[in-house]
Amino acid sequence: MTLSNETISFNFRCLTITDYFSNNCSYRQFSTDKNDIFAINSKALVSDKTRFYFELYVLVIANAIVSLFGTASNIINIIVFAKMGVSDVVNVSLLGLAVADFISVFLVVWCSICYGLFLLDPPGLLFDPLTFWYVTAGWPHFIFSRVTCYITAMVSIERCLCVIAPFKVKEIITPRRIKVCLVFIFTIFPSAYIPVLLVHKLAWKFDTNHNETRIMADFATNRDKVQAMSYYINDIFLPTLSIFVVMFCAIVTAKSLRRNVEWKIEKRIGQVNSSKDTESNTISSKELKVVRMLMVICTMFVMCYAPSVVLLYIRFVYPELSMYKTYHNLFISIYSFVFLLEISNSSFNIVIYYVMSSKFNSTFNQLFFREKTSALPT
Numbered sequence: 001m002t003l004s005n006e007t008i009s010f011n012f013r014c015l016t017i018t019d020y021f022s023n024n025c026s027y028r029q030f031s032t033d034k035n036d037i038f039a040i041n042s043k044a045l046v047s048d049k050t051r052f053y054f055e056l057y058v059l060v061i062a063n064a065i066v067s068l069f070g071t072a073s074n075i076i077n078i079i080v081f082a083k084m085g086v087s088d089v090v091n092v093s094l095l096g097l098a099v100a101d102f103i104s105v106f107l108v109v110w111c112s113i114c115y116g117l118f119l120l121d122p123p124g125l126l127f128d129p130l131t132f133w134y135v136t137a138g139w140p141h142f143i144f145s146r147v148t149c150y151i152t153a154m155v156s157i158e159r160c161l162c163v164i165a166p167f168k169v170k171e172i173i174t175p176r177r178i179k180v181c182l183v184f185i186f187t188i189f190p191s192a193y194i195p196v197l198l199v200h201k202l203a204w205k206f207d208t209n210h211n212e213t214r215i216m217a218d219f220a221t222n223r224d225k226v227q228a229m230s231y232y233i234n235d236i237f238l239p240t241l242s243i244f245v246v247m248f249c250a251i252v253t254a255k256s257l258r259r260n261v262e263w264k265i266e267k268r269i270g271q272v273n274s275s276k277d278t279e280s281n282t283i284s285s286k287e288l289k290v291v292r293m294l295m296v297i298c299t300m301f302v303m304c305y306a307p308s309v310v311l312l313y314i315r316f317v318y319p320e321l322s323m324y325k326t327y328h329n330l331f332i333s334i335y336s337f338v339f340l341l342e343i344s345n346s347s348f349n350i351v352i353y354y355v356m357s358s359k360f361n362s363t364f365n366q367l368f369f370r371e372k373t374s375a376l377p378t
Contacts, residue, residue: 046329055119058336064112066340070105070347074098077350080363090290092175093155094353096182100147101346107141108343128207131217135200143190146234148346149242150185152301154178156249159294163256189238196230199223236316239309246298253295257288293356297349304345307338 077098084091114133117125158178161169203218220226311334320326353360 045327046333048329051329051332052119054333054336055115058340059332060112060116060119062340063108063115063343066343066347067105067108067112070343071102071109073347073350074102074105076364076368077353078102080353080360080367083367084359084363086179087175089158089173089175089178090294092178092182093151093158096178096186097148097151097155097349100144100151100186101349104141104144104148105343105346107137107144110137111141123210125214127202127215128217132202132215135202135217139193139197139200143193145342145346146239147185147189149239149301149305150189151182152298153242153245153249154181154185155294156246156253156298159291160249160253160256163253163291192234193230195226199226235312236309239305239312243302243306243309246302250295250298250302253291257291289356289358293352296352296356300348300352301345304341308342311335311338 078095081091081095081098086092086095111133114129114137117129158169158173161173199220199222201218201220202215204213205216205218206212207214207216315321315331318327321331322328323331325331354364355361
């Protein structure tokens with residue numbers, strides 16, 4: 001979510017929970033200034049009351065539930081994959097993915113708290129909840145959600161190559177090289193956002209809405225230029241590239257798996273002769289299960305992240321579909337679901353791992369259900 005400079009300067013207050021139960025479901029303190037963007041039809045297509053429902057039930061309640069579950073589930077993922085060892089390429093990749101997902105969804109917990117405070121608008125609060133979260137956790141969450149994109153793209157490439165030429169790839173892609181790639185992704189890509197982070201600061205400022213000094217966002221004068229430079233590369237090009245890479249690899253992998261299965265069926269009924277060259281391009285049943293699990297993960301990634309990228313393109317074509325502009329209410333309503341999809345992708349991987357990976361399943365049970373596991377007959 002991108003906040004504009006008008007957030008600080010405009011005499012604006014959001015519909016709060018108190019207003020809602022007082023049946024005062026509209027924006028308050030509209031400015032009469034003709035340059036005030038709220039003088040434009042901010043209620044176009046979506047009313048203030050409808051927008052409030054999306055904010056309360058999706059951005060606060062649903063996000064809190066999903067992010068808390070995601071935080072706990074990714075802690076479990078990290079523990080399980082660490083226990084499984086880092087000598088396997090897949091374990092190393094998924095461990096890195098779990099770390100990125102954990103940081104991303106943990107920051108959303110703070111988002112839900114701050115947005116709840118923003119709607120409640122309690123008196124005496126020393127900081128502005130919305131802009132405080134935006135600076136302290138909004139951008140960090142956004143950065144690590146992009147790290148998730150890049151790691152998923154890396155995993156899809158590695159599995160695609162593993163299916164196409166399994167024995168050759170094992171010599172090229174090693175756990176050590178995957179670790180180097182993860183270090184690169186966790187350091188180089190986030191460092192591209194340093195200029196953006198530097199123009200977003202916090203400072204004690206006088207809040208005209210509350211008639212008191214509070215900690216609020218203090219944007220540098222060159223913020224728009226710096227953010228525009230980052231927008232096209234980090235927000236448009238690289239996420240789009242990641243999604244297309246994952247989609248392309250998924251299609252190639254699916255076709256290769258189909259050929260692999262057909263070859264095994266034909267061999268079983270004696271229609272083909274086995275040879276070293278033919279068998280070198282097939283994968284074991286164990287590898288096949290891993291590939292299918294990662295295919296599900298990549299598919300969920302595309303389904304959950306594609307809407308956010310599409311929304312970025314729509315905002316690029318229609319700039320008024322943004323916060324504090326003509327279609328503010330519509331943007332909040334759409335973004336609430338897009339944001340929920342994004343954090344869902346980082347929260348529910350544990351279900352896929354537990355159902356589709358027997359090794360993850362057994363390790364999980366050994367770690368968290370030792371008494372039950374030990375009681376089972378061997």
